[in-house]
Amino acid sequence: MNRKSANLAIISNNTFEATKAVNLDNYDISSALQTTLEFNELITIFSNKIANKVPHSAFVYKNPEFKLEVKSGVFTRHSCNYALKVEQQQLGELKLMRNHRFSNAELQLLETLLCCLIYPLRNATLFHQAIKKAYTDPLTQTQNRTSFDDSIRREISLAARNAKSLSLIFLDIDHFKTINDTYGHECGDTTLFLGAKWIKENLRDSDIVFRYGGEEFVILLSGTNANGAELLAERIRTSIENHTIAYGMEILKITASLGVSTLRNNDTVESLVQRADKAMYIAKKKGRNQVVVAR
Numbered sequence: 001m002n003r004k005s006a007n008l009a010i011i012s013n014n015t016f017e018a019t020k021a022v023n024l025d026n027y028d029i030s031s032a033l034q035t036t037l038e039f040n041e042l043i044t045i046f047s048n049k050i051a052n053k054v055p056h057s058a059f060v061y062k063n064p065e066f067k068l069e070v071k072s073g074v075f076t077r078h079s080c081n082y083a084l085k086v087e088q089q090q091l092g093e094l095k096l097m098r099n100h101r102f103s104n105a106e107l108q109l110l111e112t113l114l115c116c117l118i119y120p121l122r123n124a125t126l127f128h129q130a131i132k133k134a135y136t137d138p139l140t141q142t143q144n145r146t147s148f149d150d151s152i153r154r155e156i157s158l159a160a161r162n163a164k165s166l167s168l169i170f171l172d173i174d175h176f177k178t179i180n181d182t183y184g185h186e187c188g189d190t191t192l193f194l195g196a197k198w199i200k201e202n203l204r205d206s207d208i209v210f211r212y213g214g215e216e217f218v219i220l221l222s223g224t225n226a227n228g229a230e231l232l233a234e235r236i237r238t239s240i241e242n243h244t245i246a247y248g249m250e251i252l253k254i255t256a257s258l259g260v261s262t263l264r265n266n267d268t269v270e271s272l273v274q275r276a277d278k279a280m281y282i283a284k285k286k287g288r289n290q291v292v293v294a295r
Contacts, residue, residue: 012085028049058071059096060095068092081095084121173215174289191215194245202236218276
């Protein structure tokens, strides 16, 4: 145990080895934590199981690797914070809160109890890392077509259930084949990587960009109506147009054509996607480097 301050400590596998002998009393906690690989469920189970041992009114769990924050309860002044890791793998940070200070005895007990949590958290981390890798395009570090096919069905269902807007932007890098043929595939790869980077720089945390195939990207915009999607598409188009690529001794200017569609009451996955795709091809036929909204 390496206590960084009165309220911050690091729980590691070394802590686990040193204390597992006294954890026999905590078998119920360990067993319960083996039932899920979802971070939010793990933290909620842990909080509930230790509530009678270390009373607390709220918890916050943050995991930057997965852009995750799980919190619940009544947030108060006093807290204790623990950075969790095992075998040099970061597992996030857990904070417990209540309206009076945690005693040293409670903190020592909590550190023992946390050892029940770190290996289930590691299993969850490995599981979600594998999913993330399977759903990520390695070149552009955007999500891939498989991820899109799963996400679009889920988002359409959520939008219909909650009466929320949902929009799509299809984006195609203009004259990409010419770039490949003239400068080579390495330059083409650089173009795709930078294009994806410039797209992501204009998105909200809730927006998701996917590499749909080749030089095509699709952006899924939850809670965004047609006007908002058109404004974002224009911002992305302008951003790409205003950048340059230095490749060897060459300076390249690239542009993109974008098509926008918004979910209608009678839409299927196919009809929503087809409208955005068709609008994008209309943008290309009209001269490229522009946004067309499906009407």
